[in-house]
Amino acid sequence: MMLNFIIVLAIVAIGAWLGNVLLTVEARVSQTRNRVRGARSKLDALEGNIRRLHREEEKLHAEMDELMRDVVGLRKEQSEVQRRLSEAQARRRPQILILTDRRNPNDKEWLVTVVNQQIGEIDAAHPLALDWARGREYLVWADSEREAAERANRRFSARPGYQVKAVAPVKGDLYSAGAARGAA
Incomplete structure (x- = not known):
């Protein structure tokens, strides 16, 4: 009997232990x-x-593809506008200014181009900065090309940055062209 009791006790202990193991495994x-x-x-x-x-x-x-198409379209439009602007500037009648009204009987007419790059460098928004960068043409009466350049230098030498870019004899009649334009 005692043996039976020990066997039953062992089976209950093993069952309890297996129950604990089973609960632990189930929790995990x-x-x-x-x-x-x-x-x-x-x-x-x-x-x-x-x-x-x-x-x-x-x-x-x-959206990026659409924006790229828009940018390409805008660049085409910009190049067209720049082309039209260039054409308009090329058609623009150059303005000829008179340096001085002093004239000797033997003097010839000269077109003297005077430039000043410093105006645009100092104030790019100046209304005449682009004109001065390209050069402004002055009508000068002088005996020779050298004298025309000297007269222009004397006129602009007091201000820094001005320089004579070119001196060319006047070809054609400036006055008849001006009168024809004035009549139109």
């Missing part, structure tokens, strides 16, 4: 299942974010 399995569920929910959220980001990326690419 439950924790693992919870972790797996959490990981799956995070994975689903990440996949949702990835899909959303892919859609946004596609939208951004489409």
Whole structure:
């Protein structure tokens, strides 16, 4: 009997121990299942974010393509406007200024081009900065080319940055062209 009692006691002890092991294993399995569920929910959220980001990326690419088409169109328009501006500036009648009204009987007419790059460097918004950078033409009466340049230098030498760029004899009649334009 005692043996039977010890066997029953051993079976109960082993059953209790197996019950504890089973409860521990079940708790760990439950924790693992919870972790797996959490990981799956995070994975689903990440996949949702990835899909959303892919859609946004596609939208951004489409918007970039549209903006590039707009930029290309605007650049074409800009080049057309610049071309028309260049044509208009080329057609623009140059303004000839008279340096002085003093004239000797033997003097010839000279066109003296005077430039000043410093005006644009100091104040690019100055209304005459571009004219001075290109050069302004002055009508000068003088005996020779050298004397015409000297007269222009004397006139502008007091101010820094002015220099004579070119001296050329007047070809044609300046006065008849002006009268014809005035009549039109």
